Amino acid sequence: MPKLTVDCSQTYQTIIRPVALQVVDDMLKQTGIEKDIPVIFPGANSGPIQSGSALTNDEGIRFDNERHLKIEVTEQYLEEGIYNSSIRSRSQPFIFCDDTLAINIEPIYSETQLTFSVSFKAPTRHEVEQWRDRMRRKVIMGHGVMLHKVNYHYVIPQEYLVVLHHLHSLRETVSPYNESLKEYLKSRFHPRVGLVADLAGQSEVMVKNETQIGITGVFDWTLGPELNKGGNGENWEVSFTYTIMFDKISSISMTYPMMVHNQLVGDKFRLDCDHNAPLVNGLGSKTRYYLDHVRETLDYMDDAGNFPPFKHITLPCFDDWLPERVPLATSTALTAMIGVDTDNPTEVFDITNLGDYTFHPVLLDYILEYPEKVTQDKQHPVHVQLYIDEHWLDEVELTMDAQGKVTTQNPMDPRRRHHIRISLVNDLSLLSDQAITRLLDQGEVAKMLLIALAPDLFTLDNHPPIGSNGRMNRREFFEAIARIRTTNRQYSNGIEVSRLHVGIFTVTAH
Numbered sequence: 358m359p360k361l362t363v364d365c366s367q368t369y370q371t372i373i374r375p376v377a378l379q380v381v382d383d384m385l386k387q388t389g390i391e392k393d394i395p396v397i398f399p400g401a402n403s404g405p406i407q408s409g410s411a412l413t414n415d416e417g418i419r420f421d422n423e424r425h426l427k428i429e430v431t432e433q434y435l436e437e438g439i440y441n442s443s444i445r446s447r448s449q450p451f452i453f454c455d456d457t458l459a460i461n462i463e464p465i466y467s468e469t470q471l472t473f474s475v476s477f478k479a480p481t482r483h484e485v486e487q488w489r490d491r492m493r494r495k496v497i498m499g500h501g502v503m504l505h506k507v508n509y510h511y512v513i514p515q516e517y518l519v520v521l522h523h524l525h526s527l528r529e530t531v532s533p534y535n536e537s538l539k540e541y542l543k544s545r546f547h548p549r550v551g552l553v554a555d556l557a558g559q560s561e562v563m564v565k566n567e568t569q570i571g572i573t574g575v576f577d578w579t580l581g582p583e584l585n586k587g588g589n590g591e592n593w594e595v596s597f598t599y600t601i602m603f604d605k606i607s608s609i610s611m612t613y614p615m616m617v618h619n620q621l622v623g624d625k626f627r628l629d630c631d632h633n634a635p636l637v638n639g640l641g642s643k644t645r646y647y648l649d650h651v652r653e654t655l656d657y658m659d660d661a662g663n664f665p666p667f668k669h670i671t672l673p674c675f676d677d678w679l680p681e682r683v684p685l686a687t688s689t690a691l692t693a694m695i696g697v698d699t700d701n702p703t704e705v706f707d708i709t710n711l712g713d714y715t716f717h718p719v720l721l722d723y724i725l726e727y728p729e730k731v732t733q734d735k736q737h738p739v740h741v742q743l744y745i746d747e748h749w750l751d752e753v754e755l756t757m758d759a760q761g762k763v764t765t766q767n768p769m770d771p772r773r774r775h776h777i778r779i780s781l782v783n784d785l786s787l788l789s790d791q792a793i794t795r796l797l798d799q800g801e802v803a804k805m806l807l808i809a810l811a812p813d814l815f816t817l818d819n820h821p822p823i824g825s826n827g828r829m830n831r832r833e834f835f836e837a838i839a840r841i842r843t844t845n846r847q848y849s850n851g852i853e854v855s856r857l858h859v860g861i862f863t864v865t866a867h
Contacts, residue, residue: 358459358678359628361611363514371564372605375509377430377471380574380601383505384473388495394477395425424479435468435602452513452565452609453521455545459746459774460524460613462517464565469605476596485593489578492597496576505572510564511606513550518563520613523626527617532772567606574601615676619696619771628675670714678776681747684734686787687780695775702768705743706777708761721761723802727795728757736792738785738806744776745769783810786838793831800829811841 365372381398390396453462479485525538552561578597615622671677672693683689691711698704708716708724708731716724720739730737732755741763743750754766769775782788785806788796796803800823807820821833 358612358614359626361516361520361613362465362608363516363611364608365511365606366514367512368605368607371511372509373430373432373471376507376603377473379507380471380505380572380599381428381473383503384475384574384599387503388492390426395423397425397427399427399429424484425477427476427478429474431472431474433470433472435470450547452550453517453542453546453611457772458524458528458614458617460521460545460611462513462609462611464511464606465608465610466604467607468602470600470602473599473601474596475599476594478592478594480592482593485595489595493578496578502576503574504570505574505601506568506570507572507603508566508568510553510566511609513563513565514609515562517609517611520611520626523623524613524617527620527622531618531620532770533618569603572601572603574599614774615678616694616696616774619699628677672712672714680742680744680749680776680778682749683778683780684740684742686782686784687740688783689778689780690739691777691779693777695777697769697771697775699771702771703764703766705755705763705765705769705775708741708757708763708779717805719801719805723799725759725761728759728761730792731757732763735782735788738782738788738792738796738802740780740782742778742780744778745773749778781806781809784838785810786835793834797829797831797834798827800824800827803829803834807837807841 378398381396385396449464449466451461451463453460455461477485477488479488521542522538525541528534528541529536547565549566550563551566553564554561576597576599613622613626615627621627669689670691672691676692676694678692678694680692691714693706693711695706709721715721724731724737724739727737731739731741732752734740734752741755741757742752743755743763743765750765755763756766757763763777785793785796796806804820804823821829821837823829
């Protein structure tokens with residue numbers, strides 16, 4: 358599924374500024390700073406404010422030789438927090454969620470530190486020292502660490518509303534729910550999402566209101582007072598810093614499907630990539646050869662003996678779908694996104710017609726010889742599955758006929774998302790005893806599958822021979838399996854072992 362990530366805009370005005378104002382207000386109240394001391398907060402408002410009052414009062418310009426409190430705030434991303442903020446994993450509530458279509462919008466947070474530099478200036482040393490000692494006493498009495506609750510909002514990127522409008526139009530074109538765009542969005546956006554006027558007051562933007570609680574603030578005092586000499590006179594000054602850390606929204610991520618109600622999303626909403634390019638461009642016609650050309654194909658391996666870093670064949674080439682769950686000891690050879698034929702909704706696909714790709718003739722003949730076994734786990738070295746949304750269909754509901762046509766018992770729903778996965782059992786010893794017997798009766802097929810799983814068995818002449826009757830010896834077959842590495846240093850995803858050569862030797866490009 359496409360993963361669209363857009364950086365948040367106007368974060369100073371919508372997040373940093375309101376958080377800073379609320380923290381300063383809490384800090385002034387908790388420390389009991391006298392109400393008559395003017396507070397200058399540059400960047401947060403146009404002029405100084407009075408302690409205990411709203412942080413927006415404008416009292417004019419203050420000079421350095423007047424008694425006042427000055428607060429400056431700096432923002433810093435914490436590097437370790439950035440690395441821990443994963444775009445690929447969900448840990449926060451969704452802003453928008455449509456489970457039926459698998460459309461989600463969620464915030465991405467980065468741990469951020471705000472440092473408030475506070476300085477108090479007064480004409481006399483005695484006044485500065487007295488203020489410093491009083492503040493330290495208050496800190497010692499329980500105000501050294503403070504907890505804050507802050508409210509802010511952030512703007513939802515306009516791009517996401519464009520995508521949602523397109524997806525909703527597809528949703529209402531085929532098998533519609535007859536739900537207006539306004540009704541659809543309102544029921545699936547988080548309740549705290551709403552419209553506000555933009556900073557210029559010219560138009561409305563969609564925002565999410567948010568509250569963070571339990572934000573910890575810590576005081577850090579420096580020795581003083583120090584003499585500050587300015588152009589308008591001399592002041593004594595004492596300073597300290599106050600630091601908080603909170604989770605700031607840095608960007609917003611959106612996930613959506615490539616097909617909605619049996620229709621591909623528009624070109625501009627698709628992934629701009631070709632997942633099959635490394636296979637087609639890297640190996641080209643070399644994948645057409647079998648056995649006699651194994652060494653030639655292996656020439657494409659690097660010095661370390663690794664194959665190129667592609668995963669498997671993907672149809673269409675821009676679809677990045679991967680199953681969340683697969684049968685034990687299987688490696689993907691091909692995945693394909695399929696639509697539902699509304700005239701024949703039980704027809705899934707034809708294994709003899711894979712577009713620009715085809716199985717090697719030797720393997721294809723073996724598939725069609727036992728078609729009823731192909732949809733049953735560990736009953737055939739090739740396994741075919743149908744995934745509806747993210748769940749695979751029970752094998753008893755999926756069948757293949759002698760012509761290679763795969764069908765379901767019940768009609769498929771065009772509102773759902775459908776993918777097929779064709780895989781190879783990567784540990785042939787786990788096949789049922791009957792499946793192993795059938796495979797050994799076809800020695801050339803067994804040899805081809807061993808090549809696909811471990812080509813080095815044959816380049817080193819370390820493979821079981823085929824007898825004059827065309828069979829492979831069972832003992833020698835299991836000895837060859839025992840020499841196959843059970844894992845590989847490269848993985849195509851976190852749930853299956855990457856057998857990068859499975860696709861090379863079993864599925865070829867026209």
